[in-house]
Each structure stands twice: as C-alpha cells, then as structure tokens.
Amino acid sequence: xxxxxxxxxxxxxxxxxxxxxxxxxxxxxxxxxxxxxxxxxxxxxxxxxxxxxxxxxxxxxxxxxxxxxxxxxxxxxxxxxxxxxxxxxxxxxxxxxxxxxxxxxxxxxxxxxxxxxxxxxxxxxxxxxxxxxxxxxxxxxxxxxxxxxxxxxxxxxxxxxxxxxxxxxxxxxxxxxxxxxxxxxxxxxxxxxxxxxxxxxxxxxxxxxxxxxxxxxxxxxxxxxxxxxxxxxxxxxxxxxxxxxxxxxxxxxxxxxxxxxxxxxxxxxxxxxxxxxxxxxxxxxxxxxxxxxxxxxxxxxxxxxxxxxxxxxxxxxxxxxxxxxxxxxxxxxxxxxxxxxxxxxxxxxxxxxxxxxxxxxxxxxxxxxxxxxxxxxxxxxxxxxxxxxxxxxxxxxxxxxxxxxxxxxxxxxxxxxx
Amino acid sequence: xxxxxxxxxxxxxxxxxxxxxxxxxxxxxxxxxxxxxxxxxxxxxxxxxxxxxxxxxxxxxxxxxxxxxxxxxxxxxxxxxxxxxxxxxxxxxxxxxxxxxxxxxxxxxxxxxxxxxxxxxxxxxxxxxxxxxxxxxxxxxxxxxxxxxxxxxxxxxxxxxxxxxxxxxxxxx
Numbered sequence: 001x002x003x004x005x006x007x008x009x010x011x012x013x014x015x016x017x018x019x020x021x022x023x024x025x026x027x028x029x030x031x032x033x034x035x036x037x038x039x040x041x042x043x044x045x046x047x048x049x050x051x052x053x054x055x056x057x058x059x060x061x062x063x064x065x066x067x068x069x070x071x072x073x074x075x076x077x078x079x080x081x082x083x084x085x086x087x088x089x090x091x092x093x094x095x096x097x098x099x100x101x102x103x104x105x106x107x108x109x110x111x112x113x114x115x116x117x118x119x120x121x122x123x124x125x126x127x128x129x130x131x132x133x134x135x136x137x138x139x140x141x142x143x144x145x146x147x148x149x150x151x152x153x154x155x156x157x158x159x160x161x162x163x164x165x166x167x168x169x170x171x172x173x174x175x176x177x178x179x180x181x182x183x184x185x186x187x188x189x190x191x192x193x194x195x196x197x198x199x200x201x202x203x204x205x206x207x208x209x210x211x212x213x214x215x216x217x218x219x220x221x222x223x224x225x226x227x228x229x230x231x232x233x234x235x236x237x238x239x240x241x242x243x244x245x246x247x248x249x250x251x252x253x254x255x256x257x258x259x260x261x262x263x264x265x266x267x268x269x270x271x272x273x274x275x276x277x278x279x280x281x282x283x284x285x286x287x288x289x290x291x292x293x294x295x296x297x298x299x300x301x302x303x304x305x306x307x308x309x310x311x312x313x314x315x316x317x318x319x320x321x322x323x324x325x326x327x328x329x330x331x332x333x334x335x336x337x338x339x340x341x342x343x344x345x346x347x348x349x350x351x352x353x354x355x356x357x358x359x360x361x362x363x364x365x366x367x368x369x370x371x372x373x374x375x376x377x378x379x380x381x382x383x384x385x386x387x388x389x390x391x392x393x394x395x396x397x398x399x400x401x402x403x404x405x406x407x408x409x410x411x412x413x414x415x416x417x418x
Numbered sequence: 419x420x421x422x423x424x425x426x427x428x429x430x431x432x433x434x435x436x437x438x439x440x441x442x443x444x445x446x447x448x449x450x451x452x453x454x455x456x457x458x459x460x461x462x463x464x465x466x467x468x469x470x471x472x473x474x475x476x477x478x479x480x481x482x483x484x485x486x487x488x489x490x491x492x493x494x495x496x497x498x499x500x501x502x503x504x505x506x507x508x509x510x511x512x513x514x515x516x517x518x519x520x521x522x523x524x525x526x527x528x529x530x531x532x533x534x535x536x537x538x539x540x541x542x543x544x545x546x547x548x549x550x551x552x553x554x555x556x557x558x559x560x561x562x563x564x565x566x567x568x569x570x571x572x573x574x575x576x577x578x579x580x581x582x583x584x585x586x587x588x589x590x591x
Contacts, residue, residue: 086550087513124495127568160443165493182450243513249555333512
C-alpha cells in the first residue's frame with residue numbers, strides 16, 4: 001500500500017504530536033462532521049463503508065451502532081484496548097504512534113452514538129502508553145478538540161483511560177464491561193447486548209482500537225473510497241501482526257484479501273533461516289491451525305476466505321511456524337494460555353482446559369500409553385458449544401485442528417506406558 | 419468524608435487528591451468502578467495489596483473487603499504477597515517461545531541462581547513467566563513491574579537482561 005491509512009505515523013514523522021497531527025488535517029474531519037452531518041448520517045456512512053469490527057469478530061460496525069436502544073441516555077462508548085490475543089500487537093502500535101487518529105475516531109463514534117462519555121479500557125500491561133494517552137487526551141481537551149462543546153457545538157465528550165489488570169477474558173466485550181464496573185471480568189449472558197444494556201446498564205458501543213482508527217479516513221474520504229480497498233465483503237485496510245518464524249516480524253497494513261503468501265514472503269521476508277514453513281495460526285491462539293500448503297498460502301486473508309480453508313481471520317495475528325515445530329507442543333502452549341486465562345465461570349471451559357493441559361503435559365513427559373491423543377480429542381470435543389463466551393470455544397481449536405491435521409506430531413509422544 | 423465514613427488510612431491521608439480525581443471519572447452512583455485504579459494505588463504504596471489496604475479501599479467504595487479481595491485473586495497484575503522489589507515478568511507464550519523466549523528465561527534464571535517464580539537472595543528481583551504482552555515481534559522481551567508501574571524491555575539477550583539486572587541491583591541494593 002502506497003500510503004498508510006491506519007499506520008500513518010510510518011509516513012509522517014512525529015504524528016504522535018498534536019500540532020503535527022493537526023497540520024496533516026487531523027481533527028478537521030471531526031469539525032466538518034459535527035458541522036455538516038447528523039449522527040444518523042455518520043451511522044449510514046459507516047454502514048455503507050462496510051467497516052467490520054477489527055477486534056476479531058468482524059461484525060459490521062455501523063450495524064452494531066444501529067442497535068443502540070433509541071432515546072435512552074446517557075450512553076457510553078467503550079474502547080476495547082485490552083489487546084491480549086497471543087501474537088496481536090497492532091492496537092499497541094496505533095496507540096503509541098498514532099494516538100490522535102484513535103482519539104478523533106473515538107469522538108466520531110461518540111458523536112454518532114450521541115454519547116458524552118468514552119472510556120478506553122487499556123490492558124494494565126500498557127501502563128506507559130496509557131499514561132501517555134491520558135496526557136494526549138488532556139492536550140486535545142485543552143484545544144477544545146475533546147471536552148465540553150467541541151468546536152463550539154452542542155457536542156461534548158469526556159474521554160477517560162481505565163486500566164485493566166491482566167486478564168485476557170476482558171477482551172470479550174461483556175467481561176470488559178463487568179471489569180469496568182469494578183467486578184470480576186466474567187462474561188454476561190446475552191441478550192441483552194451492550195447496545196441495549198451495557199456499561200452501568202446503559203446503551204453502550206464497544207469497539208476495538210483499530211476499528212475506531214478507521215473512522216476519520218472513512219468520514220473524510222467517503223464510503224465508496226473505503227469500499228474500493230479490500231474485497232467485496234471485507235472492505236478496507238487491516239493491520240496484520242506477523243510473528244513467529246519469519247525474517248521480519250511486525251505489523252503490516254495491507255488491504256483485506258491479501259494472501260498469506262504475500263504477507264509472509266513479500267512483506268515478512270519469508271521464513272527465518274531459509275527453513276520450510278510448516279504451519280500457520282492465522283488468528284493468534286484462537287483459531288484452528290493451518291498446514292502451510294500452497295492452497296492455504298494462496299488464500300486471501302479476509303473474513304470469508306480463511307474459513308473456507310478451515311480457520312478464521314479473527315484479529316489477523318499471523319503466527320508462522322517452520323518445520324522444526326512440533327504441533328503437539330504448540331497445542332501445549334495454547335492450552336496453557338487458555339487454562340490460565342479461563343475466567344472460571346463456565347464449568348466446561350474451567351475444567352476442560354485443566355484436563356486438556358493435564359493430558360498434554362503427560363503426553364510431553366512421555367509417561368502415558370496409547371490412546372491419550374484420542375482422550376485429549378474427546379475432552380476438547382466435550383467443551384465445544386457449551387460455554388457462555390468464545391474463550392471456551394477458542395481453547396479447543398488449536399487442539400482439535402492440531403490432532404486432525406498433524407496427528408503424527410501428537411502420536412509421536414504416546415510412549416509405551418511402561 | 420463524613421464522620422460515619424471509613425477510618426482515614428494511609429491511602430486517603432497521602433493520596434486524597436488523586437483518589438478524588440479517580441472517583442470523578444465515574445458516575446457518582448458507580449464508584450465501584452474506581453476499585454481497580456485504587457488497587458494500583460495501594461500496590462504502589464505498599465509494594466503489594468495488604469489486608470489493611472483492602473479494608474481501606476472497601477471503606478472508600480462501600481464494598482466488602484471480600485469483594486475487593488476477589489479482584490486481587492482474579493487479575494494477575496495485583497499481588498497480595500510481597501516479592502522482590504522488582505518483578506521481572508518474561509513472556510514465554512507461543513510467539514515469544516518461537517523466538518527463543520523459553521531458553522532466554524531459563525538462562526536468565528541460571529544466571530540469577532533461582533528458578534522461575536523465585537526471588538534472588540538479595541530480595542531485589544523476582545522472575546516470573548507471563549502470558550502474551552503484545553510484544554511478539556520484539557521477543558525475547560519482559561516487563562518490569564515495580565512500585566513505579568509497568569515498563570517493557572524488548573529485543574533482549576541474556577547479556578542485555580543481566581546488564582539491566584546489575585543496574586536494578588545498584589538502585590535497590
């Protein structure tokens with residue numbers, strides 16, 4: 001992509017300084033939107049743009065806003081900055097390097113939602129960037145770009161940063177809201193959805209950092225321009241976090257629909273050390289593992305195409321593994337993660353991740369006999385479809401897909417039991 | 419604070435203005451939301467969340483100490499027990515592990531003469547293994563949790579980590 005749309009700081013030095021951001025048109029879109037467009041106009045444009053949630057679920061953003069219960073106030077905007085999916089580090093770069101585009105996006109979202117308070121729920125580990133973000137919010141407020149009566153209009157918005165404290169589950173939007181209310185981060189039963197009863201029981205929009213960072217360019221350049229990037233059903237640019245066995249790991253902003261091969265080989269410099277690529281996790285720990293066949297490598301990374309080869313796009317955090325990797329070890333790592341992060345609310349997830357980990361640890365210790373791989377698979381299948389939130393579902397994906405697609409790696413650990 | 423309010427403790431005595439600013443971020447009937455920022459405040463004051471701090475926070479927010487304590491158990495960045503002055507928290511999750519983080523963690527521990535989860539004999543550094551910190555492209559990496567907050571150190575080698583350890587020991591020794 002010639003010019004970055006989201007990672008604009010890579011083209012413009014010091015874009016994290018307010019005067020530089022403004023010199024490059026920053027907050028001009030917000031000013032014009034407030035002056036010229038109604039909140040409903042903004043919702044319609046975002047719907048027409050085809051923007052889909054970048055946190056992982058891929059739900060159409062404008063449609064989500066349209067679910068807000070009419071005429072109930074106050075409403076809230078909550079920014080999901082809890083970025084904790086293994087292999088995902090895109091929101092961090094946006095917040096560190098292009099924070100004002102996010103803040104302008106938050107303001108546009110709040111204007112559309114007719115909310116006057118927004119909270120940025122930032123994972124606690126992002127301590128430094130959260131405190132910098134607070135300083136930037138204060139700067140923008142001082143210039144009347146946030147705060148009371150923005151640009152002299154009737155639209156007011158206070159933005160606060162709220163720090164989490166180390167819990168992956170809080171990236172799930174209802175768990176995040178519970179956490180914001182000072183409770184354990186455990187998911188809520190839905191419905192009601194946050195658009196009806198969210199933060200403090202009020203209508204609430206919860207959107208991911210990257211999603212909101214898309215709003216200023218969409219409102220500036222229009223839905224049609226946005227739809228010209230990406231594919232028919234997956235519009236726009238996406239920040240792909242590339243990690244693992246690649247020569248140049250990092251974030252790459254590319255149109256949705258870019259193939260795995262282009263990302264890994266053209267941008268990421270291919271597999272480190274010239275080894276052969278064996279497998280790909282396309283969405284961190286939370287999706288089925290893919291064998292790196294030519295068919296998979298030539299698959300466009302969009303919300304429709306990745307499921308066709310047996311996985312998901314999710315947050316588009318692509319973890320690359322070379323031919324030295326044992327997929328049974330990968331399953332051990334992801335299962336240890338999910339066992340640690342299970343919030344404990346649903347029994348199948350709480351107990352299931354415990355037992356999956358136990359079997360995997362025994363497999364790796366070489367002390368178990370035949371049949372353990374089938375046992376592992378049965379435990380994983382037992383969790384499927386039985387949990388309140390997707391975490392339980394995610395936890396089994398690397399395990400079941402691993403056993404199905406790389407069975408030999410698992411069976412190799414089945415000792416003779418003596 | 420009214421006469422029937424909580425007994426004024428160290429947090430309120432020393433950080434009254436900051437506590438007021440934290441409470442102001444949330445609707446006045448939703449002050450429970452302030453519990454997480456107050457837990458951080460307490461942790462930085464005491465090095466960990468002490469029983470007295472739990473009780474004081476509960477008093478400020480009209481919660482029970484049990485309600486506040488359950489959060490300390492749930493969220494991994496809060497600690498109810500004292501450890502070394504500095505927690506060195508190494509990410510060994512999958513993306514970092516693919517880039518040598520497990521070996522890095524083992525070698526750091528060997529250099530310090532401790533095992534994961536333990537504290538050095540001088541009481542300065544506790545080494546812990548943690549889950550993904552969103553620093554996957556700059557592995558091996560760790561975060562430093564101390565009474566000042568949390569900071570990242572990325573693109574590490576055993577040598578750079580040990581040089582940092584020496585600095586920390588000078589400061590806290």
